[in-house]
Structures are given as C-alpha cells and as structure tokens.
Amino acid sequence: MTLLSVNLNAVAQLRNRRDLPWPSVVGMARVVLDAGASGITIHPRPDERHIRRSDVFDLATLLREEYPEAEFNIEGYPSDDFFDLIEAVNPAQVTLVPDDPAQATSDHGWDFAGNGNFLTSVVQRLKAPNRRISLFSDPDAGAAGxxxxxxxxxxxxxxxxxxxxxxxxxxxxxxxxxxxxxxxAKAAHAVGLGVNAGHDLTLANLPAFQAAVPGVEEASIGHGLTADALLMGFAEAVRQYRAVLDN
Structure with a gap:
C-alpha cells in the first residue's frame, strides 16, 4: 500500500491572492487528514508565494497536538534558512530538491554523482532520530543514480x-x-533505499503508475488532487486517491 501525503501549496497559493485568512491551510489539513491522508507535504519557498513561514509552524502545531500519527514532509533546497526551519519544526521527513528560488515548481532531480559531496554533508546535518531524508530524483536516474x-x-x-x-x-x-x-525504483530498492513519488500524479494516471512501479511507499500529491477537489471537495478527492493507492 502506498501512503498519501497531500501537498497544500496550491491551497496556500489561492489564499495568497487576497489579504485574507481563507482558504485556511490549517483547516484544509484537518479536512484531508480526517478523510484518510497519512500526512501533509509543503514546499516553502523564500518568497512565500504560497506556503508562508507562519504556515509551517501552524501546521507543525496542528500535527503535534491533533494528529500525532500523521507525517509532516517539508520539501526544499538546503539553504541556511531551510536548515533553521527544519531544526525548529523537526518534521518526520525532509525532501531535498535542487530548486532555484525563482522556479515555479520542481522540474528536475539531483545530480547524485556530481553533487555527492554536497548532499552527503547536507544529509549528515539534517539526519536526526525519527527524521528521514529523501532526495528528489530524475525518473531515469537508474542504477548509477x-x-x-x-x-x-x-x-x-x-x-x-x-x-x-x-x-x-x-x-x-x-x-x-x-x-x-x-x-x-527497482535500482533504489536493490541498494536499500525507500521510494516515494510525486508531481502531476492524478486519478487518471495513478493506476498505471502503481502497476508499473511497485513498492512506492508514499505519494505526495497536490496539484492534481486540488484540481479534483474543485469538483468533488477535498475530502472526497482524498478518499478517491486513497482508493487507488490502496490497490
């Protein structure tokens, strides 16, 4: 079974179109967790164009106080500010991405060989009890990657x-x-790495992905789930994505 972590960046981006507190990122986190999501994913960026620094702390408090079994996954480029945020919040999972701050969204994985020394130092700095580190990977990284x-x-x-x-x-x-x-994925499993997946997964393309790529432990889904939620509501969207992932 693949766990579902709901990415709330799109909810925050919609909220930020106005100087108003809705839609509530924390409120939507409650909705998706109550509907069966296993965790929450966010990717705070330096310009706060969607997730704000205050959201990170508000969500951390929500999960700690109301959903202690849910996982908090924070994505980002390992800058000094990102290090400080992780140490302050202590999420269950940190997903490192090679994003330029100006990128609209993540669009490539790490060069694991070329950035090996850098990533090793970052992983060592971020490793902590009960905190896993995941690295964003190109789909064709293969055995060498x-x-x-x-x-x-x-x-x-x-x-x-x-x-x-x-x-x-x-x-x-x-x-x-x-x-x-x-x-x-097969190469990662062979060397003892767990495998997550994320980006543009939808109800339409998830079944084929699940069939072709077994053993994925967690799918982080935001844009597609949010688009479906505009039609069916977030709770029902979570239930439908869970139904696919559970199979």
Whole structure:
C-alpha cells in the first residue's frame, strides 16, 4: 500500500491572492487528514508565494497536538534558512530538491554523482532520530543514480513523476516514462533505499503508475488532487486517491 501525503501549496497559493485568512491551510489539513491522508507535504519557498513561514509552524502545531500519527514532509533546497526551519519544526521527513528560488515548481532531480559531496554533508546535518531524508530524483536516474544517492546517507528517493504526468495525451511516451521510473525504483530498492513519488500524479494516471512501479511507499500529491477537489471537495478527492493507492 502506498501512503498519501497531500501537498497544500496550491491551497496556500489561492489564499495568497487576497489579504485574507481563507482558504485556511490549517483547516484544509484537518479536512484531508480526517478523510484518510497519512500526512501533509509543503514546499516553502523564500518568497512565500504560497506556503508562508507562519504556515509551517501552524501546521507543525496542528500535527503535534491533533494528529500525532500523521507525517509532516517539508520539501526544499538546503539553504541556511531551510536548515533553521527544519531544526525548529523537526518534521518526520525532509525532501531535498535542487530548486532555484525563482522556479515555479520542481522540474528536475539531483545530480547524485556530481553533487555527492554536497548532499552527503547536507544529509549528515539534517539526519536526526525519527527524521528521514529523501532526495528528489530524475525518473531515469537508474542504477548509477541510485547507488550515488545511497552513498549520501539518505533514506529514500522521491521519483520526479512530472514527465510521466505530462504524457496524459501520449500513451506511447507514457510507457517510456513508466519504464524509466520502474527501473530507477527497482535500482533504489536493490541498494536499500525507500521510494516515494510525486508531481502531476492524478486519478487518471495513478493506476498505471502503481502497476508499473511497485513498492512506492508514499505519494505526495497536490496539484492534481486540488484540481479534483474543485469538483468533488477535498475530502472526497482524498478518499478517491486513497482508493487507488490502496490497490
């Protein structure tokens, strides 16, 4: 079974269109957790264009006080500010991404070999009891990438599924992307890394992904789930994504 972590960045981005407190990021976290999500994912960026620093602390308090079994996954580039935030909040999982601050969204994984020394030092700094470290991975990282990722001391990789998600109208290309994802996941498992996945996963493309890439421990889903929630509500969207992931 693959656990569902709901990314709330899109909720925060909608809220930030006005100087008003709604939609509430904390309130929506309650909704999705009550509906069966296993955790919450956020990716705070320096310009606070969606998740704000205050959201990070508010969500940490919510999970600690009301949902102690739920996991808090914080994504980000390992800057000094990010280090300080992680130490202050102590999430269950840290997902490191090689984002430039100006990027609209994550669009590539780490060069595990080229950034190996840097990532090793970052992982050592962030490792703590009851905190796992995951590294964002290109879908075609393969065996060499998996071995280099393992050498950093990380616990998991997160497969970047954006290219697969972009194949919604091209079944032939989707099959190629799935094969690359499956190879990288298999290589990661072979060296003892756990595997997460995220980016542009939807109710339409999740079943094929689940069939082709077994053993994914957690899927972090935000944009697709939020789009579906506009039609069916967040609680029902979570239930439907859970139904797919549970199979």
């Amino acid at each position: 998996a071995s280099a990722a393992k050498a950093t001391g990380a616990d998991r990789i997160e497969l970047y599924t954006g290219p697969y998600g972009g194949c919604y109208d091209d079944a032939e290309r989707a099959a190629v992307e799935l094969a690359a994802l499956a190879d990288t």
